[in-house]
Every structure is written in C-alpha cells, then in structure tokens.
Amino acid sequence: MNPFEDMRIFCQVMDSGSFTAAADQLGLSKQFVSRRLMQLEERLGVRLLNRSTRRLDVTPLGQSYYESALRLLGEVEQVEQGIAGETAEPRGTIRLSAPLSFAVAHLGCLLPLFLQRYREVTVEVDLSDRPVDLLGEGYDLALRIGVLEDSTLIARRLASIERVYCASPAYLAERGTPLKPEDLHSHDCLPYGHGRSVQWRFNEGPGKPVLVNVTGRMRVNNGELLRDAAVQGMGITYLPTFIVGAALKDGRLVPVLDDLRPEPLTLSAVYPQHRQASRPVQALVEFLRERLNQSHVNL
Template structure:
C-alpha cells in the first residue's frame, strides 16, 4: 500500500462524506476506495471512519488523523513542486573536460555568455589532452575532437575543424615549399603524440588522397607547443584551424601545399547516458551548439 495515496483517498472520503463520492472525485472504483481505507485502518490499527447506511464520518482519531493528513500532504506537494522546479532549472556544479588548445582558443570566450544565462550553474572546466575516464573522474560532459567518438558514449556533433598544413616563412625560405604530399618526407615535420594514424599524414587534394609516412623531427602532446615550434622555424605542422588561424592571419605561419588538407575533424560534446540528462548538461550543450553554429566553425 502506498501511504501517500491512501492518505489522499482518506481525505477525499472525509471531505465528500462517502466512499462513492470520493471514488468519483479520484476516478477510482468504490471497491478500490474501500480497500484503501481498510488497508490504512489495518496498518494504523485504528478505526478512522464511522460507517452508516446514510453517512460516513471520521471517528475522533480519524478527525485528528485527517488534520495531520492535510498538513503532511500539503508539505509533500510543496516539496515535490520545489524539487521539480529545481530539476528543470539548470543549477549546481557542471564539470567539463576539454582539450587544452580548444579550451583556450574557443571555450574560454564562450563561458561568460553561458554563465550570464545560467547564474545558478557553477562551471568547473578541466583542460587535458589525455582521454579521461568520465565516470571515474566525475565529469558531466567532455569535448572530444575526433572523427569517431567512443561508442560507449553519447555524442552530439557541434561543429567541425579544418586541419591545415603550415610552416613559418623563414623555414620555407630555407627548405623550400614541398611540391607534393610525397615531398613531405624530405622535410622536418612536427607530429602530435596522440595522432590516431600514428606518424602517417593522410591528405585530400586535387589529385585525390595521399598518405605519407613520416619520421618526425619532434613529437608533442599539445597543439600550442607544436604551433610555437613551427613559428620558431622548426618545421611543418598539420593542425586544427582553431590553433593556427591567428598565426596564419598575421603571417607568422603560411600555408603549405595549398589545396591539400587532412579530412575535417568533428568537435563533439559527449556524455555517458541519455537517461535523466541533467538540465545543466543539456543547457550547456545546447548553448555550445548555438554559439558554434553562429560562429566560424559551423554546426553539422
């Protein structure tokens, strides 16, 4: 027996002076109302109602119980309403994991806008280029830059990034501009430690696809380190646009092999379960999707 439901039935019987009227008000059968009251009296070991052929009225104990039921049901309804309202309103700490370079180049400028919209959410952004265990480390969501998110996670694609080949002007002045993807093997290339394809750069261009196996001069697990090394003239990099676009715009880097690029890479928001997705998580993902759609990266 559900005690709250039984209390509601009891209140309805008292207020309507009968089982049949209470049953009509609650959209129950008279037999169901009778069973609820009998079970409640048995549970309490007390007679709550006086029953005659004409009328049903509370006993003295029943009258006292009726008043307490009114108070408790009002408190219960208020509690449910309060919890329900909070469940719909984004609030609480939101733990986000993102790659270092993307967090600095893109997320940092978007966070103030989200915070202004949802002041009850406490943002906790952790930047790391390693693949974190979201459950083990307690993250609500993560930004993953990949062509194929892990199948164990729920992913929403927010945007895409172009992968550009570039180098410093003084490097190209010394070593020359490679004439084809295959010529990259004669150059100093700076590789990303976590590159899915190992030391092979796969490019798409006017003549189709080309894959070049490299022996990098340097490996690093952070894109900004590679960008700065390239600006200093150390070699050629293949980097997402959000890491190199400013350096290309101001001339510190220039394009290598114009017309050849790696396939675009997806920017995804990932989380662990669709079930009861917290409003703080949903609101942040929707906000990112809207902002990135309005920006340079284009939502897909």
C-alpha cells in the same frame, strides 16, 4: 531505502566499475554499497553482478536491469526537475572535461557567458588531452575532437574543426615548398603526439586518401608548442586553425599543400546516458552548439 535509491546505487556501481569508486561518488561506505546490492539481488531473486577479487562482471539480467533503471531514473529526474521549476532555469554543477588547447582558445570566453546566462549553474572544468573515463571518473560531460570510439555514451555534434599544413616563410624560402605529399620525406616536420611513426593524411580526390609517414627533430603533444616552433622556422606542422589561425592571418605561417587538406574533424559533446535528462548538461551543450557555429568563431 526505497527501490529508486537501490537503482541509483546499482547504476553508479555499473558506471564506476567498482564498489569502492561508486561509494566514493555517492559519499557512502563500500560495505554499505555492497550490502545494498546484495539485498537488491535477494529481493529480485536474481544475480546482477558476478564478483571476483579483481573485477565485477555484469550478468545478462544485470545489464537488462541497468538499462531499464537508467530510463526510469531519467524519467524520475525529469519529473522532479519539472516540479522544482528547473525546466525553465537549470540548476546544479557540471563536471566538464575538455582538450587543453581548444579550451584555452574558446572556453575561456564562452563559459563566463554561459554562467552569466544560467545563474544557478556551476561548472568544474578539467583540461586534459587524454580520453577521460566519464563514468569511472565521475564527469558529466566531455568535449572530444575526432572520431569517437563505440561506447554507451551519448554524442552530440557541436562543430567542425579545420586543420591546415603550414610553415614559416623563412623555412620555405630555405628548404623549398612541398608540391606533393611525398615531398615531405625531405622536409623537417613537426608532428603532434608521441610514438615512433606519425602519419599525415591527404586527400587527392574522392576515395583517394594518401598517408605519409613524417619525421622531425621535435615531436610534442601540445599544439601551441608546435605552432611556435613552426613560426621559428623549425619545420612544417599540421594543426587545427584555432591554434594557428592568428599566425596564418598575420603571415608568420603560410599554408602548404592546402588543396590536399583532409576533411574537417568533428567536435563532439559526449555524456553518459543517465545525464541525458540533466538540464544543466543539456543547456551547456545547446549553448556551445549555438556559439561555436556562429560565423565569427574560428574553428
């Protein structure tokens, strides 16, 4: 096995967090992966990983080797893709993770168009609202909405997503229309997610955010269910326009406190550093940026 293969094995172990997970991703045995890394350390004359029964900890030299290996492997991949002609035609499989509601609203029509444009690309999509571990679970790309946590992942902005506070006309006729954020204390709200306390954010001016604790009889981690409950007069909800846009357009829902609406969320594409040179991944990212920023797309 050549040094580049040892680099690939080491980087996969770092990305996956264990010999077992790396072996599964590479289609090798755990014993083989462990033995190759021991031989790599012997050849280099340094310890790259500190091993224990519970975890692997990278040494400072191991971290330095990892970062250099990622760059070298990326350059090798670019060279190989250029020789194979893939700079003109991306080829390969993309494992994509995306939020459920957003994917249902937009990816169902966009992905077929992408695959029609790039005939040699295959896409495997996993829909989940949880923040998946791209490295540990072997994803090439993930779409995420909102503020991103600091990480070694590369992030590309795709689009802005507006959110709106809204309720049905029947609910507002019965309970009144809130005129300021504090009025929500006397209303039934339909917050997204779980937990004892949910806060909604309002902007009363530059640098003047207002946070209001809201409660209600129904709390769900799915936007479509909350939208439908709001349409049926169960309360006020706060959701992205790609979920409630049609109901707002036909009058089943109406906006409230709209002049205090917070700034839009950011939709980002995130991917591991070693996928930066991947032609299929970059092609999909650019395709989504192009399509989602067209004026007719309701985000």
